[in-house]
Amino acid sequence: MITVLIVFFINSIYMGYYYWRDGSLSMLELIGLPIMLGLAWWFGKQYDIARFYSEKDALTGVYNRRFVDTYFEKHAHQMFVLLLLDVNDFKLINDHYGHEAGDRFLQTIADELAKCVGPKDLVARWGGDEFLILIQTTGQAHQEKALTETINRIQQNLKNTSPENLEITTSIGSAHYPKQGNTLDQLLRIADKQMYHNKSRRKLKSQ
Known part of the structure; x- marks a missing residue:
């Protein structure tokens, strides 16, 4: 839309000048304006698509790595706070319902995660059935309680979206920036270690 407006503005000035100078406009100039606007819209649309896929995950619509x-x-x-989330036994979705159902479930997960965080927080698909969330915080002590509530809300919401007769649970690891790490890689290692610790602990309880 911005591209179209710019082209329209420039062409209006151009056509206005020649109308003022010559007292009329040629047929080519009159036909050229809608053609130029159409081309401007098309190129602007291609730019928007390219920018979308440079920032967003094609399947889920949330941000990418x-x-x-x-x-x-x-x-x-x-x-x-960085949260790293992994869907437990996600392979069961693909095995029981097919990969298309698995893709739809990933889209549902992304939608539910977006509902569980604030407008300034970020949700991204990290790969496969892993998602990453960055939650802004003040670092105050009461934020730990808020973080726990957020994690519980995420787990409950995703559990409620499980297909019939197949309960899906999640394992979540967290890391605080800059308290526990100064780089994204450091935070990911901490969150990943905690996430798999929680996953292993869950498996032991289920045995």
């Missing part, structure tokens, strides 16, 4: 790197650099002066 590339955007997380950029986001982390831009917000390195803030305090936040």
Whole structure:
């Protein structure tokens, strides 16, 4: 839309000048305006699509790994908590209902995660059935309680979206920035270790 407006503005000035100078406009100039506007709209649309897929995951519509790197650099002066989420036994979805159903479930997960966090927080698909969440925080002690409530809300919401006769649970690991790490890789290692610890503990309880 911005591209169309720019082209329209420039062409209006151009046509206005020649109308003022010559007292009329040629047929080519009159026909050329809608053609130029159409081309401007098409090129603008292609730019929007390219930008969308450079930042967003094509399947779920949430942010992708590339955007997380950029986001982390831009917000390195803030305090936040990184959550790494893995869907337990997600393979059962594909085995029981097929890969298309698995894709739809991933889309549902992304939608539910977006509902569980604030407007300033970030949700990204990290790969496969793993999602990453960056939650802004003040670092105060009561934030731990809020974080626990957020994790519980995420787990409950995702559990409620499980297909019939197949309960899906999640394992979540967390890491605080900059308290526990100064780089994204450091935070990911901490959160990943905690996530798999929680996954292993769940498996032991289920045996």
